[in-house]
Amino acid sequence: MNWHDIFATRMSRMKASEIRELLKLLDQPDIISFAGGIPDPALFPVKAFQAALADALSPVNSSSALQYSVSEGYGPLRDWIVGQMATLGVPCSRDNVLITSGSQQALDYLGKLMLSPGDTALVNWPTYMGALGAFNAYEPNYDRLSPGGNRSAEDYAQTAAEHGGRVKFAYASVDFANPTGETLDLRQRENILDLADEMDIAVIEDSAYQSLRYDGEPIPPMLALEIARKGSIEECRTLYCGSFSKTLAPGLRVGWVCGAASVISQLVLMKQAADLHSSTINQMAINTVARALFEDHTAKLRQTYASRRDAMLAALQEHMPEGVNWTRPEGGMFIWVTLPKHMDGGALLRSSLETQRVAFVPGQAFFADRSGANTLRLSFSLADDAKIAEGMKRLGQAIRAAG
Template structure:
């Protein structure tokens, strides 16, 4: 019996995550890893979570925290998020909020909701590889998202029609994007909306890193810009995906979607069919900790991560050979490096692990067509400053040897 002969054809589009595999390197104490996009566990608000869990498991609350619950999510958490979205320029109610098991689940559900085989998803080139993985299961084609609208909407639509589908959405992370660290300007965000109107498609705004700004002026979310223009959230095509994974805890898997009620209603049906609801105990704990000082905690994170970003940029300036370029992000967790043409990030990783015990993510994984092989992603939130200094120094040696 050939078990794989029973698998659905779409499974051939699914690939193992290079980052999931690279995270295994964290168990090797002699490897300095810039690979995983993970927060520093020393900065988790562990004491507050202990108190929150104790409260949720008290005699008074355990009947709620350990029981089945509604698919939409824990009401106090949804109310807190509605207030948070209002602060971000998106006044809404709890009915516009769905709690998900991390924003990764939201991307999976949105792919399932919108994509039929051969439909087109517009994405960055490169883009978050978790989004590619989530959407791939629904058999779309990928096309380049052009934030400045240099490509005519009619041409994009024609290409989608020729492939046998429609343009269904644009997906982007406008603030300190994974993997590049780049932030879209106000003009670029407005152009994304204008292009979506011309294409009559949705916009998925992945805001996982929005709270991690270290410098520069805040720019309104795309959903805020659209709501200001239209005046009615239920008429907005932008879907905002948020997460507590980069701020409070990735392990509790709490994300959310803020969108028009017709979208939320459909996502609730998918949630009911998928896992019934996100763990109520985790939702209650996050609601408790968020209400008890979310802004103070994110300020603490920004101070620590800004220092590490600055340390990495200074080390890159000192140790990188000529011909290597990198981004200078205003926030988030990543620096994106471009190597001279002809170099391969995957080959460089093999040499870096073998010769210098330093890890990163090769850039090809972030492209739908495996392009950009002369790129790589560096994470600065997880290693400490001494590791950043030493790891970038080692990477510089590897690059010089490869370029000689």
């Protein structure tokens, strides 16, 4: 049987994640990897989760923990998120929160909710490749989001119409973005909200790294800025996607969407159709651990990751040849490197693995149009200072050899 003849046309847009493939390299002990943007497992609050899971499986709680549950998510966890959103300037209620299987599922649902084939999504250039993967299934076009306000609403609308659809939303990773590590400043956030109001489109705010700020002053989420403008979350077009994957434990796959109840109710229908609800026992464990130690634990993460970021910035300064540039993030897990224009990150990876045994992610995968060949992403979250120093030394040697 020729399966490809019966696959939906959307499958032509779905490609294997280059990061997922690179994660297989972590099993090779001689590889120094800056590829996977994943938390350091040595920092997981293991004992807290052991106690939380034991409590969930106690005689009092086990019948709930192991049973079907409501699609909206575990009530006490949604209440904790409501409190957390309030600290960010987002007053809301349970009805404004849906628990998802990581924020990745939230992106998939939002793409499914809003994109028809031929519609346009506005994204950063580069942007999170997982967002492109989620949206690709719904066969959109992409256009370059300009947070600086350099393009008019009319220009965006005309370009979308020429491609057979309309602009449906602007997607942005706002704090310490994956892959660049860059943060949208207050004016850029306001510009996106202005554009969304003018075009009558949604805003998807990806805030997976919001809790991992090491330097500088916090900037309000776009949802908070919009509520300040309009008075109520129910009047807002911004949908905030949060996650426990970078703060507590990615393996439990717990994230959330916060937005107007009218949108959340539609996402609940998708949740019911897709998987009924996220794992109840995982939500219960996350709720217990978050209530017990979220602030103290994220403070520990910030201290550790900030030190590793500083070590990588210092090593880049010491070992990179002339013509190589990089970002200087105030938080998150990533540094974005721009190579001389004639160089190719994919080719550099192949040679680096062969000669230097250093891994990273070539930048091209983060561009909707597959441009940016002369870029790469480095993650500092997993490596200690010694590995960072040695890895940047080897990477510098690989770049010089390729130049």
